[in-house]
Amino acid sequence: MQLHTSRNLPMIAFAVLSLSLVNFSYAQTGRKNDVIVKRDSSRIQAIITQMSYEKINYRDLGTADSAKAYISLDLVARVLLKNGKTINVRDSVLIGQVPPDSVGQYADKNNLPTNAFERSVVMANSDQLRNKYQYHKDRSIDGKTGAIVFTSVAVVSLISGIIISSTGDSPDNKTIGNSLAITGPVVGGVLGLIGFRNYKRHSARAEKVKTELERRNQPLSQLRIGPAFDPFNKSAQLTLRLSF
Numbered sequence: 001m002q003l004h005t006s007r008n009l010p011m012i013a014f015a016v017l018s019l020s021l022v023n024f025s026y027a028q029t030g031r032k033n034d035v036i037v038k039r040d041s042s043r044i045q046a047i048i049t050q051m052s053y054e055k056i057n058y059r060d061l062g063t064a065d066s067a068k069a070y071i072s073l074d075l076v077a078r079v080l081l082k083n084g085k086t087i088n089v090r091d092s093v094l095i096g097q098v099p100p101d102s103v104g105q106y107a108d109k110n111n112l113p114t115n116a117f118e119r120s121v122v123m124a125n126s127d128q129l130r131n132k133y134q135y136h137k138d139r140s141i142d143g144k145t146g147a148i149v150f151t152s153v154a155v156v157s158l159i160s161g162i163i164i165s166s167t168g169d170s171p172d173n174k175t176i177g178n179s180l181a182i183t184g185p186v187v188g189g190v191l192g193l194i195g196f197r198n199y200k201r202h203s204a205r206a207e208k209v210k211t212e213l214e215r216r217n218q219p220l221s222q223l224r225i226g227p228a229f230d231p232f233n234k235s236a237q238l239t240l241r242l243s244f
Contacts, residue, residue: 033061035080036071044071048079051087101125106216121209126218133209133220140202146195150188157184 036044036056046058047066055073059066079087107122124132161181165174213220 032082034058034082036076037078037080038071038075039077041077048081051079101216101218103128106212117205118208121212126213126216129209129213129218130220133206133213136202136206136209140199140206143195143198143200143202147192147199148195150192150195152188154185154188154192157181157188160184 034046034048036046036048036058038044044058045061047061048056048058049068050057052073055070056076056079057068057070060069073089076089078089081087103125104123105125113119113122121129121132158181161177161179161184163177164180165177167173167177210220
């Protein structure tokens, strides 16, 4: 009996060791979610989706719908990952790193425009202006396209209605043709005017944004090279982004 027990000692020791490793692993990975510890010691319960040298993208578990958010890395002291790893970022952030220009840097604070859009233009930084320019440029193109399409529909409806109403002696032809000749141009003309108005409005705003960028000697397009790292897979990548 004693001999049999001594033979099983290695198996018992291996089982105890395995159980200890499982408990240790659970202790390391037992965190339910990621935690972002800010420099003021406050904490954000989150699910981190991406980390770079500039910011952390995450889903905020403190909100009802786990809204998407991000935080600048210079506000973070460390990150506690749910896999048990701890990333200290305090020493890896370049203190004093600022964007190419800041909000309101080029604005005359004592003589701001009264128009809300013009005020938002002079107060925006150059990256925000480039986004504004692209948005209004795209909207102006949509408006111009809509104006052309609906104006063409109005013309085609008018011609088709006249042809139908003048073809044959049937009262139905005249009714359908007259309705098409009247309704088509009215609807198409109204929608065409709306598209043309949107085109003029957004193209004018895009031009104002472009003028402000030229005043600052800032380009409409910008090429960015950004390093990023993945703490989960211990991998890094280099991204190129052209914004205009």
